[in-house]
Amino acid sequence: MKTNNNHLTTSWGAPVGDNQNSMTAGSRGPTLIQDVHLLEKLAHFNRERVPERIVHAKGAGAHGYFEVTNDLTKYTKAAFLSEVGKRTPMFIRFSTVAGELGSADTVRDPRGFAVKFYTEEGNYDVVGNNTPVFFIRDAIKFPDFIHSQKRHPQTHLKNPNAVWDFWSLSPESLHQVTILMSDRGIPATFRHMHGFGSHTFKWVNADGQGVWVKYHFKTEQGVKNLDVNLAAKLAGENPDYHMEDLFNAIEKGDFPAWTLYVQIMPLEDANTYRFDPFDVTKIWSQKDYPLIEAGRMVLNKNPENYFAEVEQATFSPGSFVPGVEASPDKMLQGRLFAYGDAHRYRVGTNHAALPINRPKSEVSHYQRDGQMRFDSNGGGSVYYEPNSYGGPKESPEKKPAAFELSGQADSVAYEHNDHYTQAGDLYRLMNEEERARLVQNIVGAMKPVDKDEIKLRQIQHFYKADPEYGQRVAEGLGLSLTQEV
Template identity: 85%
Template structure:
């Protein structure tokens, strides 16, 4: 006899009498449309896959906690950072960027590093990568950039011509390209890489005073990377290598951890710093703005269900809490819209109500209806604002802090266009062995490019970063550095 706990039912809770045989007209059929259990199973199966993410489709996730280890309340009024020892539950999703949902974990690609903090004042999402910079600095170029990383519309193959044509025509990408093509382009595991907020954000304290900040997650496991030939071998044997490694480490009690540090810049320095501090293709020198410890992130619990937690988890840099604001970073400004919009399309208008995304504190607003509304939809309470019925109202003390803006409304680029100094500095920091591998990787990636024009244009960028850098790549491609 089946107990209530293991009694098979339909999605509407009715018991199922036969889950092995369709209802047919006689033993040979045909199948009858009245078999609503069959229709429900097939219809649900057809809809079991939500659209995959356009970017960051392949990912792994875990639960954990964040613990404050240093009092920085002088800089931010964010509640979850308010006192040493305070712990906040969190969820993280790691991902590759360009590949599809079934792609290999060990490809050369940046890794997404998206953290959701379930704070007492709402959720805070820190949505970054394992690199401190990005390929572009204006969101208007993002769709074009991602198109180059996807498949050719005719051949449905990856297209190195598009990749290097875009990069060679977008010299601001040089810094990130150098990182991607270096040893750090293929982390050994998700546990053995740093994470970064990448963008510049603004912290505001209880007195309304602000500072600019950048986030750095430093892995306590140490940085380890894979040689390209090893990564390729693993990809052929176990395409889910990183996903499996993270799950097994946590399952075995080997909990990965990261130390969170920030760089803090006074607001007025933004007007005089030698690089535009809002340009996400640039870093701030740690000599100018040293790392300051904030706390420690520990991952100690695996998801119970991949789809419900990892696949349906939604993150946006616009998911903010009091004490943390945004900056004029043009790439960040575009992401504030694009991420929430992507989730409304992919998961639904009520994606924030799903258990993995729902805030741990009370959520009170006037948003109603929409697909998959699974709570009481506000019941019969007041559904507009302002109102005279005691509905929730704003708290002016939690407005985002003001900052001064000026200038004409126009389509303009950043004022600073030195895309070569920081890439050259990075090249010169590498050991000779690391430089040799970097050059070998770039030469191998550029060899399939059909047009010498594209190769020469990109070689010119490498040369401007460091003459040796450009010369070695030119030689590897059998070309000369252009005049």
């Protein structure tokens, strides 16, 4: 029974008689271990911070809704997409990637774009970025990639040598590096950037027919980016600039919105398309697979408590609902495990039961116990399956669609290794001013690298994408393309 008498209590509900002075032996101490209120306060304080995320540590979040604007039932049986006009509550978390929890918002970095849809069939998470591609395409390289972006183990300083050494030895990163070093590398605000699911997913309709799908969230505020000098100024003067902008916009009723589009590819096209459609370092041409409108996302409510909602929010690309399934994308396949495992470590094994993560639909399973179990823990109900006591049973009609597999179990690389065409196409799409800023940003980032070998190896990648691209970077670094790598 709750009371509203405004009396301070301990965590176990007992009234606190003195919250200003600890219990001591006499006026000068020492402090008594029997002061359990003091011990509880200090012990809780020591544990107030859950471990920060290894990546995407700093972020901002907001609540909103998603409204279907187009009938896509011929492609997917997902209930939240079942009829035009249907609204689904959702929560989004925007973030930087490489920086720590206290880092500046306006650094050159991809931005996380993670959306949780609270559907009637369970939560569905789209965990993407503000870029349509990624640096690597196999999850086995992910820990090494992130290590290269983090601090040096001896100096604890950011390490350009590691960054460019890794990228120069991983040519598949070139497309994303070009995006990162372009104007799009520093969005003006979270509101003024697109979002992408990045990976390829599979949609299945009510008849069991499947298609491959990619997600594109297009900002209705227009794309705006920051000048590098202004970004640096803001990083010093207001390192929380993007968080503040999002909160204030929603608070004053200027609700940001995005239109969701999808690209649809027939299953059989995956065998003949000129790029591997499951390679997350590549895009699908919109000329080949045009954007199809799906719905509209609106953010209209700020969190009431940052820690409870933004910091404890957990997202996983493996949180599927019927009608949405995985593809053979190797990076996605690794993330299906890694994200949930990170949440079990960081927030706890019962993270999905926290209010921000709890589905709106009923949860019925046989998982019991674990740290911080704060509900009835299943009470005295049956705790195993199969059982003869009326416990929840599987729904065979909700099984994912079957798919064929072939080949030998082996560590196999992607067959397609054209890492240059799409990066070169992107470079050639830029106007002269955009190209100049791109080259300037790259040169500035590479100058601290202490090995010409690394610089020249990376320049060769730029050159293979477009000769002018490589030549201009080389000139900016005072190097000749004739030098041996």
